[in-house]
Amino acid sequence: MSADLTFAGVGALAGAYRRREVTPEDAVRAHLARIEARDPHLRAYITVTAETALKRAAEATRDLRAGRDRGPLHGIPYAVKDQVMSAGIRTTAGSRLLADWIPRADAAVIERMDAAGAVLLGKLNMMEFALGRPRRYAFGIPRNPWNVAHETGGSSSGCGVAAAADLATVTIGEDTGGSIRHPAAYCGVVGLRPTWGLVSRAGMIPAVRELDTLGPLARSVEDVAHVLGAIAGSDPRDPTSLPGRPPDYPAALEGGVRGLRIGVVRELLPGPELRADTAHAVQEVAEALTRAGARRRDVSIPLAVDAGIIYTAFAEPEAARVHLAALRTRADLYDANVRTRLARGLLIPAAASAWARDTGRRILVEQIAQAFAECDLLLAPAAPGPAPPIDDRGAASGSSTDELLREFALQSYRMPFSLHGGPALALCCGFSTEGLPLGVQVVAPPGGDVLVLRAGYAYQQMTDWHTRHPALL
């Protein structure tokens, strides 16, 4: 291979390994060198597992030479959000509370990536306990590779940075209220929130159990499909995991969009706080898919713009319940923004929380189901604009009513689909005049993971946004 090994996707690396042009050791060494050079500034990683990665890469190389081929992810360097337990490797969940915690067992997704032959490079930076934007990141502020003065999105912040800056070939993040799609949109990569229950959450530190979903982030839809193929599937250790054998996702990518009905969500295009450049870019996605044979229609989800309110009233009490014991004894170790969210969660009236959970969510899900009666896929912005500048003054999040209302407005784009539970794929659909990525989101009914991957793949075949790399200093 002539190109930098860190720029190569799964397919290119897998082919080069089997042609014996390069080895997994070469790819892992290239990534570790890039991490050493770039990550002190980008802060994608909390922990880099260089020694074990090199050992695993050597094993992967020997196995391939001996004909023990584990498939497309064999020898592929990957990294995982630090919300996922890793045996013998500290797992912090982005929090000072767990700064020195070393689990004894791997999470299911790490076991499955191991079984597929992938090589773990390390654990990725994140917003504390995946509970929204902190006042200060406990392990350094992750920076957007397209402009280091800008935010990365989150809570799977390091996943977006590592995928965009070629610090791992593929990554695995977690999405509760949008935590995969947000950094995917801001960092210009592909992020999939799979159907809830498709990927086992055994060994994952929970944020909001009824919504948490593990999924891949990478530069291309093809690479995301490879990772999903490795990590999807039922697991008796996670009682919410779906039964049945998942399809061959990479093999299904070529299905195209001809004949599919694409529903553009009226309330989100245009939606709250939406910038003109993003609106234009998402309209162009709809036009591109139409040219590829899809049929466009406009659909309505009236409650989408209120999804952030419903989500918060439903999710914060659950998060507070998870953290109650630690709040009682070590509240001072939490980030201030996270702590005040959890405190609110303890005090939200049960009537409000129960209404949000049982009625508000049900009505929203019914509205989304009605939209799907008219279309196969929904299309909406993944974020209302490009990544904003980093506010590193440590300001409180949403300290005035106007700021709080704006926070809820910004949640309109991703939270409806978190509450819905179907798959949602975020991907880059252009760049702003400042050179920052813009993101679109494709959503399907639960179980429609192949559909969103097909649509995303078809779009990437028509465009070259995903082939661009940030010019890192």
Added chain:
Amino acid sequence: VSDVGTPADGEWTAAAVRAGLSAWGVLLPDEAEHAEVAVRLTLLVRLISGLAATLDGEDLLTSEVPALPTPRQEDR
């Protein structure tokens, strides 16, 4: 998680937040955070109450629990 001293008018104060958290055995290390939580909580409860009232006519803030029937003598 259940109700801890919800103010009847839905307007939370820093003192009410402090008392509510105290009932859970939680102390916030920074006094200013109580006021911050009060603002965030008041707004959220009003927004969700407004949604409930609009969507299915339910008044989450002021609805009264109907008086429970008094057990009859013969049921005792």
